[in-house]
Amino acid sequence: MSRSDLEEILDLTDTFAEIGRRPIPKVPALRGRTVATAFFENSTRTRMSFETAARRLSADTVAFSAGSSSLSKGESLRDTVEVVASYGADLLVVRHAMAGTAHRVADWTDLSVVNAGDGCHEHPTQALLDCYTLREQRGSLDGMRIAIVGDIRHSRVARSNILAFTALGAEVVLVAPATLLPPAIDGWPVTVFHELDLLLADLDAVYLLRMQQERITEGLIPSLREYANDFGLSTDRVARMRSDALVLHPGPTNRGVEISAEAAADPRSVILDQVVNGVSVRMAVLFQLLGSGQQLVAADIEPVGDDARPEGVDR
Amino acid sequence: MSVVLRGGRIIDRDGERTLDVEVGDDGRIAAVGTGLSGDADLDASGCVISPGFVDLHAHLREPGQEEAETIETGARGGSLGGYTALVAMPNTDPTTDCVAVVEQVRTLGRRSTCEIIPSAAMTVDRRGTDMAPMGELVDAGVGIFTDDGTGLQDPRLMRRVMEYSTGLTGRLGRPVVLAQHCEVTALSTGGFMHEGEWSSRLGIPGQPAESEELMVMRDIALVHLTGAHTHFQHLSTAASVAMVRGAKAAGLPVTAEATTHHLTLTDAACASYDPVFKVHPPLRTDTDVQAIRDGLADGTIDAIATDHAPHAPHAKELPFDQAPPGMLGLETAFALTLDESGLDLPEVLALLSWKPAAIAGVADRHGAPILPGNPANLCVVDPDEVWTVSGAAMASRSCNTPYEGRSLRGRVRHTLRAGEPVVVDGEVCR
Numbered sequence: 001m002s003r004s005d006l007e008e009i010l011d012l013t014d015t016f017a018e019i020g021r022r023p024i025p026k027v028p029a030l031r032g033r034t035v036a037t038a039f040f041e042n043s044t045r046t047r048m049s050f051e052t053a054a055r056r057l058s059a060d061t062v063a064f065s066a067g068s069s070s071l072s073k074g075e076s077l078r079d080t081v082e083v084v085a086s087y088g089a090d091l092l093v094v095r096h097a098m099a100g101t102a103h104r105v106a107d108w109t110d111l112s113v114v115n116a117g118d119g120c121h122e123h124p125t126q127a128l129l130d131c132y133t134l135r136e137q138r139g140s141l142d143g144m145r146i147a148i149v150g151d152i153r154h155s156r157v158a159r160s161n162i163l164a165f166t167a168l169g170a171e172v173v174l175v176a177p178a179t180l181l182p183p184a185i186d187g188w189p190v191t192v193f194h195e196l197d198l199l200l201a202d203l204d205a206v207y208l209l210r211m212q213q214e215r216i217t218e219g220l221i222p223s224l225r226e227y228a229n230d231f232g233l234s235t236d237r238v239a240r241m242r243s244d245a246l247v248l249h250p251g252p253t254n255r256g257v258e259i260s261a262e263a264a265a266d267p268r269s270v271i272l273d274q275v276v277n278g279v280s281v282r283m284a285v286l287f288q289l290l291g292s293g294q295q296l297v298a299a300d301i302e303p304v305g306d307d308a309r310p311e312g313v314d315r
Numbered sequence: 316m317s318v319v320l321r322g323g324r325i326i327d328r329d330g331e332r333t334l335d336v337e338v339g340d341d342g343r344i345a346a347v348g349t350g351l352s353g354d355a356d357l358d359a360s361g362c363v364i365s366p367g368f369v370d371l372h373a374h375l376r377e378p379g380q381e382e383a384e385t386i387e388t389g390a391r392g393g394s395l396g397g398y399t400a401l402v403a404m405p406n407t408d409p410t411t412d413c414v415a416v417v418e419q420v421r422t423l424g425r426r427s428t429c430e431i432i433p434s435a436a437m438t439v440d441r442r443g444t445d446m447a448p449m450g451e452l453v454d455a456g457v458g459i460f461t462d463d464g465t466g467l468q469d470p471r472l473m474r475r476v477m478e479y480s481t482g483l484t485g486r487l488g489r490p491v492v493l494a495q496h497c498e499v500t501a502l503s504t505g506g507f508m509h510e511g512e513w514s515s516r517l518g519i520p521g522q523p524a525e526s527e528e529l530m531v532m533r534d535i536a537l538v539h540l541t542g543a544h545t546h547f548q549h550l551s552t553a554a555s556v557a558m559v560r561g562a563k564a565a566g567l568p569v570t571a572e573a574t575t576h577h578l579t580l581t582d583a584a585c586a587s588y589d590p591v592f593k594v595h596p597p598l599r600t601d602t603d604v605q606a607i608r609d610g611l612a613d614g615t616i617d618a619i620a621t622d623h624a625p626h627a628p629h630a631k632e633l634p635f636d637q638a639p640p641g642m643l644g645l646e647t648a649f650a651l652t653l654d655e656s657g658l659d660l661p662e663v664l665a666l667l668s669w670k671p672a673a674i675a676g677v678a679d680r681h682g683a684p685i686l687p688g689n690p691a692n693l694c695v696v697d698p699d700e701v702w703t704v705s706g707a708a709m710a711s712r713s714c715n716t717p718y719e720g721r722s723l724r725g726r727v728r729h730t731l732r733a734g735e736p737v738v739v740d741g742e743v744c745r
Contacts, residue, residue: 078632098634099518100588107589108632119636121518159518182515183523 001124003167006131009284013132015296016283019056020276022303029300030059033290036089038064038081038105039116041097045251045275046116046125050093053282058304059290062087081105091290094118099156112289120154125285126250127160129278131168133270134205136277137246142169147199149175149231150209150258153182153220157250158209162190173199175231179220196231197240205246208233208258228257238263246270316340316354318736320729323359323695326661327366327684328669336364338691342734346687357729357736359695365664366682367399367692367730369671370645371494371572372463372548372620375401375431377423378416379408384625384712386420389645390427391710392623394737396645397694397727400430400672400681405441406464412436412447414455421456428730428737428745430692432675434459437476437493443467446476453483453491458676461494463548464595466530468500473534477543489676490544490568495534497547497555498596502526507636509582509597517586519635524552524603527596531555535562538569546674547571549622551596553606560615570674571610572620575644575651578607580717590631590638591715594624597640608657611666618671619656619663621648625713643716646709649696650723660698694738695729702726710743 019025035054039047047063054061064084084092091112094102099121106113117123134141146165152158152174165172166189174181175193185192193199200206211227221227228234233247238260241247247259247269255261264271291300320336325347337353339345345353370393376384386403393401403420405411411420417433424431435452439445441462449460460480467473480491503526508514510521531547535558538545550556550573562569576594581601584592592598610616624641631638652663672682680690704721706714730738737744 076629076632077634077637079629096634098636101634103588104634119518120520156518159516183510183521184512184515186512 001164001167006128006164006167009128009281009288010132010135012284012288013277013280015301016287017277017280019283019301020280024303026056026058026304027301028058028304029287029291030054030057033090034060034062034088035091035093035286036062036064036084036087037093037116038084039095040066040101041095041117043095043117046095049275049278050116050282052279053286056279057283057286059286062089077101077104078108081108085109085111091286114285114289117156119156121156122160123156124160125278125282126157127164128285129274129281130161130207130248131164132277132281133248133274134246136273137270138204140169141165144170144204145173145202146170146205146207147173147175147196147203148207148209149196149233150211151180151215152176152209153180155209161207162188175199177221177227177231180215196237200237200240201242203241203245205248206233206241207248210250210252211254211258224257232257233259233263235260235262238266238268241268248274251275317345318355318357318731319351319353320359320364320693320695321356323362323364325364325685326664328665328682329684331661336685336693338693338731338734340734342691344685344687344689344691347685357695357739359729361699362695362697362728363660364685364693364695365397366668366685367694367732368397368649368667369400369675369677369681370398370621370623371402371546371618371671371675372404372574373401373623373645374404374406374625374641376625377407378419382712383627383630386423386431387427388710388712389623389625390424390429390431391743392645394428394730394732394743395710395727395741396647397649397667397696397730398429398645399692399694399730399732400432400675400677402432402434402459402675404463405434405436405461410436410440412439412441414451417452417455417457428732428743430677430681430732432459432677433457434461434494436460437462437467438472441465443469443472446472446479449479449491450483450486453487458487458489459492459494461496461548463494463496465500466496466498470533470537474537474541477537477541477545480543481541492544492546492674492676494546494548495530496549497527497530497534499526499529502529507593508585509599511582511600513582513585517588519585522597524554524599527552528554528558531558535567535569538562538567542568544568544570549574549577549596549620550607550610550616551577551599551603553603556606556610556615560610560613563615570617571615572618572671573607573611573616574620574622575648576642576717578604578611579651579655584717588635590633590635591642591717593635593638593640594622594642595640611656612658618674619648619652619666620671621645625711626715627713631715641715643706643709643711643713645711647704647716647718647723649727650725651718653698653725654723691731691734693731694727696725697728698725700724700726
């Protein structure tokens, strides 16, 4: 996405963030529309965030969830998508453990498809909420130096954030053990470091990725202990960061591995802001795809309730 | 009924000449010359008459996966592609690892439009743990052994298979060919495309080139030790080509094939996330494609093979990791080789016909010079006809061609199998 595409969604998000702060955070913008969440990989948080966003816009939601197991019963992914779409959905939110799956689903249906994370490829709405959070704190990403730390190789969050952060004018530094970097990243708009301590004092933000136990069985790192020692944002390390630096994490956090409990609770940590902003950003995305376009009309964001609804508005 | 191929130019291993060919009703070439007359004519004007093509590597899926292909439909596709003989891969269900399945494949093949040459697995059920009954299979006429789909991982067992095969030369009447799918699975498992710039960007886990190259290296060392004729299947990397070139220079008994997809497509195609581009070994880089072309030009690579691998449509409508690897190849091989290898027509025909025929041990009847008395396994190709690839229009039961919609130059007009016109004017006759 271009800088202007990103900024358009972030600007739209401001409106929905305001709705989130209302006593009754619900508007009629997508009344009568149906958002289907098709999650082929477990994700409580992302799914709740999308469902909350849809409900706040008064859309109906239907949920399909399965491991990839249902597919092994002989049904192709395409069959599954057609079945889910036939429940009258207007938009599909797709999460899958394999790269490219949302892309393929979009080839097979005329419905709007939102990628809620595809394997090691991308997680676009996560990048949007991260950009929104940084912008909320700093006004702009221009000139920021942001380190993404951890398992870049397997991270869809990192791939989307590298694209989004750099598009919005930030400098991105990757910090990881050599085994957790993608095999070939020549030409990516990043610089690579293997030692976090060399950078800490110069960062505007540090973005910690989740470290998973299976990387040890795959022989990519010796142990979580060694990873935490070398790359974890410990209490000592957070103390060496600038006073205005920010700490981000896509969640769920492994306390004591990539981030210590103290670092997560530090005033510079915006991890909970990310969760809150996730709903607002996803409202903006759903609205942009299903609503009255980018132009919000007053009726879209009136408080919900028979008394409050203006005459003649019935979407 | 005798048939005269009229108005064409003959190209075979002996060279090139403009003469007509009369095919007798005994399935052999009756005469080569001018002013020939037969019961019927087939127009070959503007075309080249060549010995029929021989594919060293076709997955015909029968027995076991008849939903994707049968020997009959695979052979029809072969005939449309100019092939008169197909080496059937043994990764069937049950595995072609015993005489009973070999005989089944051969029996089904006899009713088809190509000669079907069964290959057999090197190890029982292709499990890589116990040697298949190679002596018995050789006595049943099997000359090519392969665990294709996987490489034989255990170097000790590979050594034994090689040694054992050298003792079977007398029984077969020629050296047994061991065809290796080079892939060290410890390095490739969990990867679904070539590991590199594209896999990094797309987030699809990759297989490094080294997973192929390590096994090429190992097997060259074992050929040095044992002297067994080893044939490297579907070479896909520049370093593999270089190693085979070195082994040949050292006088080792090795041969190699390359597929049309490895000389025409790169890993960039996976950016569509369409598993029609998923294949093992995976599509590699531009550098590798160029190395394959160089290997074909200098004789390091002996043959073009298709690795024709049909899969039912629903099997490819899965996420990239779950879809099975493989693509169709029989009906597009000639045009792709002519268009994209950079080689001239006689070299293309050599790579498709007489050179693979020699490796398959069928040079007495396929790829033989077009001379009176030789079996009439022939194809007539129009090197200038332009056509558009359509998976749905193919004879295969499947339609997983990676060239859908592509315009190609060069098409097979007629194919004669043992004298019978099985393809006339681009249509299968039965």
